[in-house]
Amino acid sequence: MQSDRTAIPGNSGPIERHARLHEQLAADLAAAIVAGRWDAGGLVPTAEGLATHFGVSRTVARETLQALAAAGLVSVRHGKRTIVAPMYEWRFMGDLVRRAVSRGQVSSKVAADLWEARTALEESAITWCIERADSGYARRLRAVALEQVELTRQTPPHLDAITACDLRFHFLIAEGSDNRIVVELINGLRRQLVPTWAMGLVSPEEHREAAAEHLAIADAVTRRDVDGAIAALRGHLRRAAGRDLRPTEPPCPSQGSPR
Template identity: 30%
Template sequence: MSSTTTPRLGAHRTPAARLGVQVVHDLVSAIVTGEVAPGDLLPTETELCENFGVSRTVIRESMKRLEEKGMVSVVQGRGTQIAPQSEWNILDKVVLGTMIENDETLGILDELAVVRGQLESSIAAAAASARSGDELRVIHDHLDTMHTTAEQRDAFAAADVAFHFAVMDIAGDRLASGIARSLSKRAGESSRYYGAPGADAVRLTLEEHQRVYDAIEAGDSDAAAREMRDHIALAWERRRIRD
């Protein structure tokens, strides 16, 4: 698809929304959904200005943002070309969030759960080796909050996330924890991530968190890794909406 045949990206939007961040979101969505595919050329700068109803400055800044996300590259003498998916910055907030929202098979969330399990199992193992009394109390406080908010979905989910982040704080692995936090936040922003948990979901989640805590408290790195990995896999399995 060349710039002469590319659909009028942004043409269906309302003028009030066509500035800066919104332009980037719209273009990322078009790329992720395949409205424009890897190897295709984006419309010319003039066409994009007309389609989005914005100035050349806004379009140029938007192209820079897309380049930073690894989604486009400038081809000398041809224009701005869509990059292969392998070059996209998958951890970017907008890119990953858009991929999650447009993945009808839930394949991205399946992959995310696997990667989270791998990362957070190693983080839990490190936490079991490094924990102190004060740090254990912080984790346990979050576990207590989960118990007291068991019938309050949002508060329970927030305490659940806080439990995981507290384990990351103890582990001290900045790189693994940073990636795991990013994945957790992006997933949590999507209603699809919470899916359709069954009636026993809260009870099972509490039991799994208790086992993670017990293993960390005991200083058992192997058990902590196993319990965290199993918990993340089982929790997603419970929430995942079946085809």
């Protein structure tokens, strides 16, 4: 059974009593997850634990967990064990995640620095992928890229699924380095960049271009072409950063940004 002593990030104690308590509580916890104050895989308290911690009813606590699960922010594993979900399961086009992302937006200068650091780390990671990973890894990377390409051809495009593929692709690059420090650094940088890319304005053509760039990277990894993989990755991230850092109008619900 889950412990109700699980650490809960964000606001502590009773929440303010105004419209729809479970929505307010879900928004606060979603913001904590998106900001990285609650790590992926972290144990989520039971409804009873949340109710006690925030001074709300168990009904409100259960509705809060249901809202977080519907947004892909938490998932139930092994029976009733609930954990914080990995980023690639988040439903970025849903209201709850979009609001959480918006609350945590970073400045353009910080975002530019984060992109620069991320590019340097992923270039090292892709090199180690080719040096250390087996052929099965290359097949998995290419399969994710191909899935993303197919998704971008659908009309209308399934943006949550495209985003999930994009996140899995870059997670595989980090994981393939076989360096846990690099994995944590890259995932930390990506988490900080969520506000810029998840809220960006990207055309269907740009979604298709990003998917094709992923496939080019995967093909270079399959060939064990280090220089080709680095060049393809560098170009992809440069264009992705350019999309994120350009001035934008407020996003509409049907748009998102691939990375």
